[in-house]
Amino acid sequence: MALRPPEVRVWWNEPIARGELLWIVIAFLWGLFMFGMMIYWHLEGKQNLSTEVYRIDPEVFAQRAEETTEKYKIGEEGDTGIPIVAPPPGSDVYMVARLWEWWPVLQLEKGQSYRLHISSVDWQHGFSLQPVNINLQVHPGLEHIITITPQETGVFTVVCNEYCGLGHHTMTGRIRVVEPGQGG
Amino acid sequence: MATAAGELGVIGGIAAKFRSCPATGLKVDLAAERLIKANAVVAVVYLAIGGLLGLLVALTRWPAIHLLDADTFYLVLTAHGINVLLFWIIFFEIAVLYFASAILLNCRLATPWLAWMAFVLMIVGSLLTNWAVLQGDSSVMFTSYVPMQASPNFYLGLILFAVGALIGCGVFFGTLVIAREERTYEGSVPLVTFGAITAAIIAVFTIASGAIILIPTWLWSLGYIANIDTLMYKLVWWGMGHSSQQINVSAQVAIWYAIIGLLLGAKPLSEKVSRTAFFLYILFLQLASAHHLLVEPGLSAEWKVFNTSYALYLAVLGSLIHGMTVPGAIEAAQRKNGYVNGMFEWLRKAPWDNPAFAGMFLSLVLFGFLGGISGVVLGSEQLNIMMHNTLYVPGHFHGTVVAGTTLAFMALTYLVLPLIFQRQVIWPKLAKWQPYLFGIGAGGISLFMMGAGTLGVSRRHWDITFSDALLSFDYPPAAFLMMGLNGIFAILASIGGILYILITVGTVLWGKKVDASNALESLGPMPARVLQSGSSANVAKHGSAEAHHLPGTYVIVGVFFVSFVLYYFVNWKYLSELWPMS
Ligand code: HEM
């Protein structure tokens, strides 16, 4: 038994029972299949994480975000003072993660694609778009550019889901999605 | 010793004291026995502390109760992760390593003084880190992702602890060498020892990764290093963090084999297959840190796909194999034990009121269905987008490391108490219920955290009502239900955990002494045939070349496989409904 040395000293020559062998083959093929599935999704699937990433000085990133915000600002989110930015479809939009906010609020059009630039200027944060449930890790010094195409209109929240210190649970942001042509 | 005659064995010119175990006939090195006791006791203390903190966390995350304030919550969560995941598990594993080497090989332990030094280092390290966390300036979670910084003692404690554990592995390997040289066993090492060797080899790799990342981070916290790269930190940190989970899996599978060997007289269907399955862990685990980095910027998709699958899922294959050979070994043994009727008499008539068996079997089932399946889904490159850093992640690993590993360790304890501490378990009636309470509780927290995670709820989050946030948000009502259920099952698990602590401590202090007359019955209920054989080590003579008739096992494995495949595809369906992104 398992607590004693094998009774048959040359255990590596013993034949394997048929059922056991069959399961090994099935399990191996299933593993191959699951491996193939990830590759298949890269070719045919529509949800793949972009690998377009640049090293960037956090200050430069913040600066660029300020500039686009300045350029496409259409108002402020309620009485929070956070600017709402409505960039033209297809353009580059910025979202800054910092202790403890996602800045600015974005207004996007349904069915249009945008190049969303995300980075942090301090610690790591977690971009968790709810209730869509898209979750990405955000690092300081790494600018991640994701082409994203909103599929439904409404108000969506960005929750921070990487623990980022004592204000972590107050770190939220917003993306508004409107019908095409209704943007500010 | 009060029990079997203390025997002074002089082997290879070195005196070591042995006793002979009345239940198994094994020769027990007394120095090893003392070390096993010490490490196991400290482990249980850390489980008691860490488990209690887990309950506080769960009650805080239950929105209707919301027990702790935010700062305390993050502190307690940090302490929970460290005390259970590191200190409880690793102290216990060191005890398992000494058991699987010195005891199972009838050998003296190599350099007991060094093993004591390791023990002291681990204690000092674990106290130091805990002390740092209690100061309140190191609530960085056990992952301590840079550039968030803990106080230097936080890292230093972990480093000392790791050095201690590494020395413990060294003692284990030393003992293997002595056993080989002094020919204390014949042929190859037992499968359980082989599993322990797997665990120890992975541990060495793990601790090396830990040193590579924690030492610079410690220096950084002291101001000697200006900057630690955030991505590099995670890559190397998870070389430790994930690989150490495979230590747990190896140890836990070895324990499954040990328990069914002792209680049912079960032996592996095929030594070759089971050993190869362990070996797959060693070969492919190093790649595992990838599946913690699937939505990280700055790593190529090719790298992620290849590594998250540990190269074509070959390490997962190891677990899938054990998932069949362990129930298969039980069925084969039980059929030998006379339970031959129908498909499942072998399982129905298994010693379900023996907590060691019940705990072991629940651990097997919960680990496979909850922890295993969810782990593969979570570790699929694109599917991770829907789950990263949500409560799905703790849901998954409470299936592996709590319902799986912790429950397996608890189950083993019911055999360690009579065999090593030589005490009969007190309150056998309560002990009978303990694995069910803890197993169902742990299964529940695993399941409901996964449920909340599927609905998007963030992990490590104090307030899912966002009452202090400038921009507020409501998770769906179902998420609140999940958090409530999580709280209820956390209470259940805690009752099971408290029972375990009481029974263990009570037994060590007040349990009836075990001697030759009651040794076998002290292991708890077991099949008549095993009892009659006079020693639980003497049954099981069926060779693996024999054709096995295992219809029940095939049904169980079939159900598992179908669940796995269905759940896997459901998640791809969910993914296809997400906003397109590239
Ligand atoms: C009574 C038993 C337990 C209960 C009720 C419990 C509950 C919880 C809860 C609710 C969380 C918080 C998840 C979050 O907010 O992100 C958590 C985290 C965690 N638990 Fe447990 N747990 C228990 C036992 C254990 C055990 C035995 C282990 C390890 C062997 C463990 C390992 C962890 C780890 C590593 C974390 C993650 C901490 C972090 O995110 O930094 N837990 N637990």
Ligand SMILES: [Cu+2]
């Ligand atoms: Cu954050």
Ligand SMILES: [Cu+2]
């Ligand atoms: Cu955060």
